[in-house]
Amino acid sequence: MDALTVQPKVVIVGAGIVGCALSDELTARGWTDVTVLEQGPLFATGGSSSHAPGLVFQTNSSKTMTEFASYTVRKYAALTLDGQWCFRQVGGLEVATTAQRLAELNRKHGLAASWGVAGALLDPEQCAVLHPLLDAGQVLGGLHVPTDGLAKAVRAGEAQARRAIERGARFLPHHTVTGIESAGGRVTAVATDRGGFPADVVVSCAGFWGPKIGRMAGLTVPLVPLAHQYARTTPVPALAGHNSEALEASKPILRHQDRDLYYREHGDRIGIGSYAHRPLPVDLDDVAHPSAGAPSMPSMLPFTAADFEQAWADSQELLPALARTKVEEGFNGIFSFTADGFPLMGESPQLRGFWVAEAVWVTHSAGVAKAMAEWLVEGTPRTDVHECDLNRFEPVQLAPSYVHQRSCQNFVEVYDIIHPLQPMEEPRPLRVSPFHARQRELGAYFLEAAGWERPHWYEANAGLAEVASIPGRGAWASRYWSPIAGAEALATRERVAMYDMTPLKRLEVTGPGSLAFLQYLTTNQLDKPVGSVTYTLLLDETGGVRSDLTVARLGPGHGSGERWQVGANGNLDLDWLTRHLPDDGSVQVRDITAGTCCIGLWGPRARDLVQPLTETDFSHQAFGYFKAKQAYLGNVPVTAMRLSYVGELGWELYTTADCGPKLWDTLWAAGQSLDVLAAGRSAFNSLRLEKGYRSWGTDLTAEHNPFEAGLGFAVRMDKGDFLGRQALLGITEETVSRRLVCLLLDDPQAVVMGKEPVYVDGVPAGYVTSAAYGYSIGASLAYAWLPRAAAGPATRVSVEYFGEQLPATITEEPLFDPKMARIRR
Incomplete structure (x- = not known):
């Protein structure tokens, strides 16, 4: 919290199970100036909690949701109300x-x-x-x-409310909220039909009435x-x-x-x-x-x-x-119901101090309330909540028709067997890159993420798969997969391939204060010459990894100051940077994703393809690894960054969206003599795992620090102060208690999908994050979190997959080209 007193005035809207649980969690942490406003009676308020059947099944494909439910079980099992369970x-x-x-x-x-x-x-x-x-x-x-x-929702709610009241909270029934008041971009009070209530913090726990309360604060609450x-x-x-x-x-x-x-x-x-x-x-x-x-x-x-x-x-x-x-x-x-099935938690991006905890069922109520209280009082929830963060959605995902259609579909699929890669079919397509028409001509098989249509493989490459003899895999891992992906991965290693990287979030940071701003928010040293690109991390106050970024220093900005391009993971990164902008206007952050596009051109023949198209020197000596240059490829102006998420020579080539088709056609035509091909996300995932490259949100989250995740190289403790630095003092890769490790499965056809338990000495000790078949190494691999004591090289473990124990061995990483010779040539 910023600029608040030690004891802020908190108003909670809604005395259902979530509002009651939050009042209990807040007052237990010392925030006792809490007022809970309820439009109905107490405590059978007339909302969802009042009629909820109370079934609490804990197991969920989301670790976060399971943790929420498990805490709910532990807390409510210890509660009674007047001797009743x-x-x-x-x-x-x-x-x-x-x-x-x-x-x-x-x-x-x-x-x-x-x-x-x-x-x-x-x-x-x-x-x-x-x-x-x-x-x-x-x-x-x-x-x-x-x-x-x-769970007896009304009873559990009242039991928690009584504890909060004993600590100083007050509950006021029959108070209908009529407005949210603010000044200077911060909430100041809640207006009701019975008067106003000053507030430093307002939390809407109004359940299905949440969208109505949100509108009073100028906020879209996307639930149905x-x-x-x-x-x-x-x-x-x-x-x-x-x-x-x-x-x-x-x-x-x-x-x-x-x-x-x-x-x-x-x-x-x-x-x-x-x-x-x-x-x-x-x-x-x-x-x-x-x-x-x-x-x-x-x-x-x-x-x-x-x-x-x-x-x-x-x-x-x-x-x-x-x-x-x-x-x-x-x-x-x-x-x-929400468009993705997760709750809505967090602070409004437009109105500071206005928070929501909505679309929360009884099953997860106490866990959500605990995380919200930690977030408010301590600044960071101890459970990773990125799946639930209110600000996770792209603007296109907030369209009322989108929210309605996807939420209804989530109702239909609530008990369906959903594959990890399975997309919703409607409404699609929403967002397409400028290369979409070319990709369709090549028979792209599209899956969807954040509204983007993303090719996973191309039917045009089917002939390559027949020649390559790609091994098969089990029924579950074969869904939303094709052996063509394996052929594309091998061809990338042998030739040159074009990958559509347009859906990755791109932010432009400008202004005279931009260097100091980015230096404070990230872990690596950014004070380098123009043309430098740096891999770095965003941390929270506890040292947890909120995201990983690639930051390119591109030169003068549109006005005064500098211009940077930040490769981010999604809308939460934009929200994080925006929240930390200085008040003096010396820094501006702009989402440029929609107006730009990107082709990842990778493979041993990448330089042979690109050099004849430009007068700019793309040699290794003139254009080193993690460098950026402005250039023309044919008639197309590009920002070229020498990066490679697949472990091969090449560049990320950015241009404006209007020039996107021309960029594709220019590279495609020039690459015909080099056997260029288009390749998709499935091959990309295999290649990046062979190189040990992490995927934020899958391999690591804010629950993990950089040293646990094997990313200590991106932390420069000697560069000066940065957000999260204090929490990292004294931590090294040798002192952490857990590690993200690479596993090789004994059976090359046993491809797992992620989230499977890993057993050490017959006892579950961790879980898989990412997994794939490594076509270049001819083996099935996975990354997993394990206790450091059990994570030594050559340690034998097993992965439980559909009830079967699959033997595996912890191995040194990266598995492919550990000396980085292929990238740096």
Whole structure:
């Protein structure tokens, strides 16, 4: 926090489970001047928390979301309210009725092990012992997590609120927020229908009303309220006498994801939740205000029985005891969905002091609140939250139609088996590089990221794959992959290839204060001559790696001062730099991605291709590694940077978007005699892993420091002060407790995908980050986080992949061209 008192005035909007949890976490850290405003009553406020069935399944493909859920379990299990439980650890059971789901549960068991959640794979009979209502004949197997369970959201909320109140917080019901007041770009107060409340910090925890609160602060809160069906049966004879009214449940919470269903006990009844129906988006203008005269639960809409018919039939098939019952009651409950399925956390980029914690379900509520409190009080959350950061989206991803369409699709896919590379199909295409038409002519297979269409391989290169005899791989790793990618990787090593690097974020930094600004925010030495390019890191205050950058010093700016081009990882980097701009206007940061484009030209014949096109000397002596020059290639003005993320001779060639097609055509025509080819992201990923190049957000995040990640070479402790420097004092690669290491799998066809657990001496000790087949080295490789004590070279480990233990060996890196001879020639 900047320029705030030690005890800031905090106003939280919303007393649902998230607002209550945040008030508890903040006051526990000493921020006790907390006011929670609620438009409805306390504590059954009428929002999503009030009707949430409370199922807490911890395991998620996201490490962050699993950590949030696990903290929620630990916290709520220790809470009571007037002697009543807030969390019942009855366990969670997910069952498979198809071979595909059974394989997915094996993969999910691996995810649980990676993230430290204990679970067990069960056969049908074991599933039926745990949940006797199951028809074992319908089930192929299951995944049991004993620590999962049921949360009483309203009860847990009140229990946390009481603790906050004891520390000084106040909760005010029936206060409808009517405005967010500000001055000088900072929030100053919250206006309500009952008066104003001064505030240094405002946190919107308003749930599906969040977009309305956000608009008052000039902020787009990209979520969509969607109705989700929940029903209860009449008494189930088989449950008679099993559960008391106080305890409610004794059997595991149950998921039947093959039919988009889940189940929990309500005494002698069964509650059934369904995602099997059509998306039911809700217009907030149609939701009654939770005030006098309005329904007590405006978030509970009338039950649409026709949408539940198939769900009821499928439920009776899985749980035959339900055939003796009927649906006694049901409702369509409103929940929040986002375009990518993650919560929205963070501070508004336009209004300092206005924060959001929205689209958070009960499952993750305490974990999100803890991270938010750490963020506010300490300046940085201790859990990596880049997947959840409010500012992660590109502007095109904030279009109302985009948010609506993707959020509805996330509802449809909530229980689907989603491959790590699987893109959403609509709305596409959104963003295309200037080379898109040429790529389509070459049969590009596109996947999508941040709205960009990105070629992963080209059908035009199919003939190369037949000659190269690329090895196959398993069914899961074969999805969104082609042996053509292997041929493209080998051809890059042997010839010269063109890679579309346009989707990578590019920022322009200018102004007289730009050097001092960048020097303070990054770890490496940037005070070098014009034409220098530097690989460097962004750190937070704890020394965690927020991002890695390539920074090119290009010369005079448009006005006074200098001009720099920063190769970044995404919108969060733009947000970070913008937040740290000096107030005197001496530095400007501009996103130039859309107006520019880039071709990575790499391979041993790269110089042979480019030199005849220009009068500029591209020799190694005149144009060294990590240098930049302005030049013309034919008729195209380019900024050429001698960088290589694939470990081969070559350049990143930048030009303006209008000249993009001409740049492609110029290089393509000149390269015909050199057997030039276009290559895609799949080959790129294999090549960069052979060289040991890290990918931020996958191989490392803000949870890791540079020395753990093997990036200590990008830190210059002697250059002067920089953000995060104090936290790194005394740390070296020899003193860290964990390391990112390279693994070689024994079986070359055993290609894993990432996030699999790594076992040392039979015990899960870490997890895979990135993985690929190394076509140049003829082996399957992976990178993984492991304890330093277990991360020595030649150490034998195993990777769990769909329930199978794959032997592997820790090896020295990089695996390819360790002396960098191919790049520096």
